[in-house]
Amino acid sequence: VALAIGTTGAAAQSVTLSFATNTAPNNMRGEAETIFIEELQKASNGEINVVPYWGSSLMEGAEILGGVRDGVADMGFININYYPNQLLLNSAYNLFPKGPSTYENISWAFDQMYEQVPELSEEFAGQGQRIVYKYGVTPYAGAFKSPVTKLDDMKNLRVRAASRWYLNMLDGAGATPVSMPWGDVYQGLQTGAIDGVFTNIDGIHRASLDEAAQNIFFMPDLWLAIPFIITMNEDKYQALSDEHKEAFAKADAAARERFSAVWDSTIADILKAQEDAGYTIVMASPEDVEAFTTLPDVQKNQEIWSEEAKAAGVENPEKILEGFDSVISEAVNR
Amino acid sequence: MIARSIDFATNILAELCGWFLLVVMGLIIVDLVSRALGTPIYGVSESAMFVMIAIVYLGLPYAEKMKAHVRVELVLDALPGRLSAIVDLAMYLLVVGTMLVVFYAVVINAWGSYGSRQAIAGPTPLVVWPVKFVMVAGLLLYVVQIVINVGQAVRTIIRADAPTAGDA
Amino acid sequence: MDLFTLVGIGGIVALLTLLLLGMHLAVTFLLVGLGGVAILLNQKAALSLIGETMYSAIATPTYTVLPLFVLMGAFAAASGFAEQAYRSIHKAAAGVPGSLAIATSFGSAAFATICGSSLATASVFGRIAYPEMRRYGYDRAFALGSIACSGTFASMIPPSGMFILFAIFTETSVGRLFMAGIVPGVITATVYAISMYLRARANPKLAPMAPEEKDVSPVERVRALGGLWQIALLGTIVIGGMYAGFFTATEAGAIGAVGTLLFGLANGPLRRFATFRGALRESAEITAMLFFIIVGALFFSRFLGLSRIPYNLTLFLESWDVHRHVILALILATWFVLGMLIVQTAVFALTLPILFPIVVNLGYDPIWFCVIAMKMNEIAGVTPPVGLNAFSLAGSAGKDVRVDHVYRGVFPFILCDLVVLLLLIAVPGIVTFLPNMMFD
Ligand code: NA
Numbered sequence A: 001v002a003l004a005i006g007t008t009g010a011a012a013q014s015v016t017l018s019f020a021t022n023t024a025p026n027n028m029r030g031e032a033e034t035i036f037i038e039e040l041q042k043a044s045n046g047e048i049n050v051v052p053y054w055g056s057s058l059m060e061g062a063e064i065l066g067g068v069r070d071g072v073a074d075m076g077f078i079n080i081n082y083y084p085n086q087l088l089l090n091s092a093y094n095l096f097p098k099g100p101s102t103y104e105n106i107s108w109a110f111d112q113m114y115e116q117v118p119e120l121s122e123e124f125a126g127q128g129q130r131i132v133y134k135y136g137v138t139p140y141a142g143a144f145k146s147p148v149t150k151l152d153d154m155k156n157l158r159v160r161a162a163s164r165w166y167l168n169m170l171d172g173a174g175a176t177p178v179s180m181p182w183g184d185v186y187q188g189l190q191t192g193a194i195d196g197v198f199t200n201i202d203g204i205h206r207a208s209l210d211e212a213a214q215n216i217f218f219m220p221d222l223w224l225a226i227p228f229i230i231t232m233n234e235d236k237y238q239a240l241s242d243e244h245k246e247a248f249a250k251a252d253a254a255a256r257e258r259f260s261a262v263w264d265s266t267i268a269d270i271l272k273a274q275e276d277a278g279y280t281i282v283m284a285s286p287e288d289v290e291a292f293t294t295l296p297d298v299q300k301n302q303e304i305w306s307e308e309a310k311a312a313g314v315e316n317p318e319k320i321l322e323g324f325d326s327v328i329s330e331a332v333n334r
Numbered sequence B: 001m002i003a004r005s006i007d008f009a010t011n012i013l014a015e016l017c018g019w020f021l022l023v024v025m026g027l028i029i030v031d032l033v034s035r036a037l038g039t040p041i042y043g044v045s046e047s048a049m050f051v052m053i054a055i056v057y058l059g060l061p062y063a064e065k066m067k068a069h070v071r072v073e074l075v076l077d078a079l080p081g082r083l084s085a086i087v088d089l090a091m092y093l094l095v096v097g098t099m100l101v102v103f104y105a106v107v108i109n110a111w112g113s114y115g116s117r118q119a120i121a122g123p124t125p126l127v128v129w130p131v132k133f134v135m136v137a138g139l140l141l142y143v144v145q146i147v148i149n150v151g152q153a154v155r156t157i158i159r160a161d162a163p164t165a166g167d168a
Numbered sequence C: 001m002d003l004f005t006l007v008g009i010g011g012i013v014a015l016l017t018l019l020l021l022g023m024h025l026a027v028t029f030l031l032v033g034l035g036g037v038a039i040l041l042n043q044k045a046a047l048s049l050i051g052e053t054m055y056s057a058i059a060t061p062t063y064t065v066l067p068l069f070v071l072m073g074a075f076a077a078a079s080g081f082a083e084q085a086y087r088s089i090h091k092a093a094a095g096v097p098g099s100l101a102i103a104t105s106f107g108s109a110a111f112a113t114i115c116g117s118s119l120a121t122a123s124v125f126g127r128i129a130y131p132e133m134r135r136y137g138y139d140r141a142f143a144l145g146s147i148a149c150s151g152t153f154a155s156m157i158p159p160s161g162m163f164i165l166f167a168i169f170t171e172t173s174v175g176r177l178f179m180a181g182i183v184p185g186v187i188t189a190t191v192y193a194i195s196m197y198l199r200a201r202a203n204p205k206l207a208p209m210a211p212e213e214k215d216v217s218p219v220e221r222v223r224a225l226g227g228l229w230q231i232a233l234l235g236t237i238v239i240g241g242m243y244a245g246f247f248t249a250t251e252a253g254a255i256g257a258v259g260t261l262l263f264g265l266a267n268g269p270l271r272r273f274a275t276f277r278g279a280l281r282e283s284a285e286i287t288a289m290l291f292f293i294i295v296g297a298l299f300f301s302r303f304l305g306l307s308r309i310p311y312n313l314t315l316f317l318e319s320w321d322v323h324r325h326v327i328l329a330l331i332l333a334t335w336f337v338l339g340m341l342i343v344q345t346a347v348f349a350l351t352l353p354i355l356f357p358i359v360v361n362l363g364y365d366p367i368w369f370c371v372i373a374m375k376m377n378e379i380a381g382v383t384p385p386v387g388l389n390a391f392s393l394a395g396s397a398g399k400d401v402r403v404d405h406v407y408r409g410v411f412p413f414i415l416c417d418l419v420v421l422l423l424l425i426a427v428p429g430i431v432t433f434l435p436n437m438m439f440d
């Protein structure tokens, strides 16, 4: 009898959580999320099981914030850029193009940020969810049809970027910034409707954009500033036992450690694959990085953001920007 | 009077949708010409997308009025007239019920979208709520049109009843 | 069987029952999906998901290509453009059984070089080719089947929105996939054409031969081809403009619509305001109906995804230790069944990322496997009950066309697809030689 009770007790403790994401499991981002799921299972002695819905099969990227809030999924992947107003404060990461270039420092900066600027987590709390894991992806690169070895070579090229902040900076650098639906970019490059694309290097490689535009201008110091976030529905989290809550914290630390190695090797692998394919890879010079990250447009972006934040009722947006500035500078100089 | 204004609104919206298609076409052309000239305008393809969504939902009431919905009529055709009309009515009632729930869900969603100032990611943060309220308006008229068609289905059954009662 | 599987199967049964009883397709998807999600999760989550899906399912800028091509089809039909093209083909190919269907097959393949959307292609040819084939007395199911199935070439022949999605799911090269799709696409069009010829010859009721077809001189045939100049010019401009980098695949839809509008104005018919207005209104109606079905079908697919049936099937396939051909056969069977029930993007989003590494580990060529998946994607587009191509065609071909008419016509073409599929499996080199030649 005791054995039977023991078994039921153990069974009652195990929980199954659904997880919605827009990435496929077999790429860098999928690996980051798989590692976290595995570590969560390990840290809970197999009691927390996660059922993933990969590749937007349950929700599109831009639906997940609301979906986790309303319980469509228990956990979800959040890209801050998909919610320019709802996660307005979190979007301020984008205003600081120059960042740390090692995974340890990137990950340190993300942690510090949420500790020192509590408003950032509050924004998520306002959406009925909490951050349970964050990871970073690779830095920015440009992929161009024609040789680009220095910033000046981008002049008058039609370059596609996703975020408004980067479009403004490209404009400042003399390029013609273009917005184009992601689904059209490969062919746009192939046919020459656009001359280049500017985004994180793993994104470029994953969508074979480097195949259509074989001149890579890699800028390792231009971090993809936003953390990629996994959140959990707050009620669901509060319903967990203390041991299981503990497991989340343990999984966070263990997953980060494991992913750090993946991050390093991914960049190396991508560069190697590009080299093997005969593409040209140019590392941006420190002068070009400096010139790009100190464009007047960077300052202008921060002013635009501050104004919009004020209009949205944020009391002291400058203070938040200061918080970002100090953490990121410290991370860069660590 | 009410029936006539509903009919009027349905027709006007259908007409409007057709012209909106030209707007979508025009916006896409503006997008490509401005890019070719090296002075691209932000948010044009996103605007075209919003117009397209408006076309979909504002066009639904007219499609319902014309009974242009896609369905499988294989079994309905095979059933005897009266039974077929009853099944048809039952299905129509399910359609009304479902669309009322869907309408309610979209109202909540549009309201939340307004409250949180939901915007799309991209070159300009365009807010989403206006198009969501267009969806609400289109769906409301769509539900009304379905109810009108249910009324017709009921009358079909009653009329089918009348001569039978007279015969007996 | 656990609750999730049970609810999933119950949902499939409910869907089929309601559809057969004549409930409106789009709303049936919404009803079953709503009920299913409410049982699996709860009421609040179900309302939240449906409220958001109604918007997000169609809120993709690349989708704007669809209404633009619908508009192009309506302009082409209203302006006499299509009529003239088919009259020319009919005359030039007089005496050839099924010539208009064959022209539709190769016409769709040609159109596929500018259009990456199967739905748009089916809609355009539904508007252009269907009335013309009927005018010459073609059998309804035969005509509809050839249009619905030929529409799927748009995904196989580049550019292809679906191949781009596959490339992202599998981390393969878009360029290689594009190259790999060309030959299988052309082979399928040819196999379709041969089957059309043989069937029309064996059963003249499918494509009746008019008495005047008996004595058309070779000179008259060549002269008849002159009637194709407008379509040739427009095609050259759009294909040329796209490959020269003047516009993207989405923008090609707008250029095509403007082109047919200009020809319609020049030829006369679209100068009549009533005709012009009619074409606009009709396109808007088709767009509304078609997108509403897409929204419904996607929501139902999300529900089936939530039921974990596709996930569990995939895990089962992953765990099986049998000969690799057996695994491949099971994967194809799974896709066939899922493809009947779920919209194609969801089928592959749910399964491809997980199955792909397994298949590659078994020693199959990655590019080849994606093309095989695309072949299954083409079949899924036309199989009942959830066949988006069939819906798109039924919506745009005209008032007298019902979706079951389309389904009646697709089976012979699915058999052709299976023949091509077997060929691609037996001789993988058909798929891989072109990308290997271009990239190595
Ligand atoms: Na295509």
Ligand code: NA
Residues within 6 Å of the ligand: C339, C340, C341, C342, C379, C380, C381, C382, C383, C384, C385, C386, C387, C388
């Ligand atoms: Na299907």
